Amino acid sequence: MKSGKLMLRWASGIMIVLGAGHLSLLAVMAREDVARWVDRGMWAAVPLELSDRGAVQTPASLQNEVTFWAGPGSFAVALILLGCLTWHLAGRGVAVPAAIGWGLAAWCALGGVLLVPSPFFAGTIAGALIVLAARKGRRSEADRRAGRPAAGARETT
Structure with a gap:
């Protein structure tokens, strides 16, 4: 398994x-x-x-709204869907754009700072893995176009 694909699989698993x-x-x-x-x-x-x-908003109605926005109305569902999409794209060998990784890392870092302690910071790892996989994919593509063997490939004589 290529390291870029492995990084994307780890990122998707974290998400x-x-x-x-x-x-x-x-x-x-x-x-x-x-x-x-x-x-x-x-x-x-x-x-x-x-x-x-x-x-008048009662404590029960406020709790009902909080439960919704903390659950199905939160970004948890979108994060699962992004993780599934990343897994699917990794399986096809398609690189996820680095901007997605940067956005995910920034969102998770901000969330982690605002809500301490929380597992938000684990999302920054997923974002960083997406950025690294995108860079590795870009480097591999440049090597392929230049006719150079990919990094880690063995040359045959």
Whole structure:
């Protein structure tokens, strides 16, 4: 397995574990709120009450909103999807753009600073791996175009 592909697989694994772990932790910590969604029916389980100008927000309704934004409304689902896409692209030998890695690393570093302690910092590792894989892919492409053997390839005589 090429090292760029391996780096992308590790990055995708980190993203999938972070996203799934976040959702799993929420399911355990807020199981009563999620159970109420199921009891009420999933349709409009988290109402957006902007139209009720005089409505007083109760602690229960606030907790319901927090549970939504910490779970299915959070970036955990998007992180899992990005991890799956990265895994798929790695399998096809397609490099993920370095900008994705830089963005992921910056987002996770900021999240880690704002929410200490948290596993957010593990996402910076995934971002760095994507950046390194993109650079390695760019170097390999330049070598291929120049007719040089790829790094680590054996020359035959």
